[in-house]
Amino acid sequence: MKPIHVIGMGPGHPDYLLPAAMKALKQCDLLAGGSRLIEAGEPFAPPEVKKFPLKSDLKTWCLQLQDTLRQQPEIQAGILLSGDPGCHSLVPMLHQHFDSNALILVPGISSVQLFLSHLQLPWTHGPVISLHGRRTQWMDVLWHHSFINLLTDSGSGPEVLAKELLEAGHSDAVMAVGENLSYKNQRLMVGSPQEIRQQAPYQMNVVVISLDPETRAQLQQRKNALSSLSRPDR
Numbered sequence: 001m002k003p004i005h006v007i008g009m010g011p012g013h014p015d016y017l018l019p020a021a022m023k024a025l026k027q028c029d030l031l032a033g034g035s036r037l038i039e040a041g042e043p044f045a046p047p048e049v050k051k052f053p054l055k056s057d058l059k060t061w062c063l064q065l066q067d068t069l070r071q072q073p074e075i076q077a078g079i080l081l082s083g084d085p086g087c088h089s090l091v092p093m094l095h096q097h098f099d100s101n102a103l104i105l106v107p108g109i110s111s112v113q114l115f116l117s118h119l120q121l122p123w124t125h126g127p128v129i130s131l132h133g134r135r136t137q138w139m140d141v142l143w144h145h146s147f148i149n150l151l152t153d154s155g156s157g158p159e160v161l162a163k164e165l166l167e168a169g170h171s172d173a174v175m176a177v178g179e180n181l182s183y184k185n186q187r188l189m190v191g192s193p194q195e196i197r198q199q200a201p202y203q204m205n206v207v208v209i210s211l212d213p214e215t216r217a218q219l220q221q222r223k224n225a226l227s228s229l230s231r232p233d234r
């Protein structure tokens with residue numbers, strides 16, 4: 001079996017796809033991953049590239065991929081992951097099914113990294129927590145660090161987080177939402193929990209929350225500038 005490229009696809013737009021990722025995609029005979037990512041990777045892959053779309057049952061999907069690659073060891077596979085493979089990705093699961101030395105990780109630009117750059121805030125302000133399929137005690141983490149970056153899923157969107165902040169008495173928190181980052185329908189928002197609730201519903205997004213007065217002031221200052229930030233052209 002050939003080593004598998006595990007490719008960080010960035011937030012979605014090709015402007016944020018690293019040249020190393022483009023090079024790896026060019027070598028692939030098979031693209032495995034979510035359909036949004038396969039669509040983003042296809043233009044960089046050979047025309048006859050095969051597709052192996054992600055199924056909701058991740059374990060079965062990994063086992064089927066493993067089988068396919070065992071049966072056809074000449075295939076060069078690329079597993080496409082959103083953002084950076086080092087940020088709350090499938091890599092720990094891939095380690096359970098593939099020899100880690102048979103995986104070549106290609107880093108990508110994380111959705112959190114892109115959003116923080118729009119907000120002009122550093123990575124180092126607070127932890128990055130994923131709420132995918134889990135109800136992590138994110139409020140405790142926020143309380144401890146005064147600042148948090150959250151990867152949300154459909155059950156933990158900004159309006160749900162805003163409601164929980166209000167119920168906990170944090171109406172003075174400042175929230176920022178980066179929705180559909182790098183896409184045409186991108187929305188960048190800064191507001192109080194009450195304001196963020198009013199802008200629901202949300203699609204794919206990351207959320208930044210601050211309780212710290214200095215960062216709250218910085219975020220408020222970015223609020224108007226965000227609406228005029230240009231997006232990459234399609």
Ligand SMILES: C[S@@+](CC[C@H](N)C(=O)[O-])C[C@H]1O[C@@H](n2cnc3c(N)ncnc32)[C@H](O)[C@@H]1O
Pocket residue numbers: 010011012081082083084085086087088089109110111112132150151152153178179180181182183204205206
């Ligand atoms: C499984 S996590 C993977 C995170 C990824 N490894 C990264 O570095 O961005 C998927 C979550 O990342 C966030 N995400 C990924 N791409 C995004 C985008 N273009 N715009 C907004 N959020 C995005 C969303 O919170 C989504 O639910």
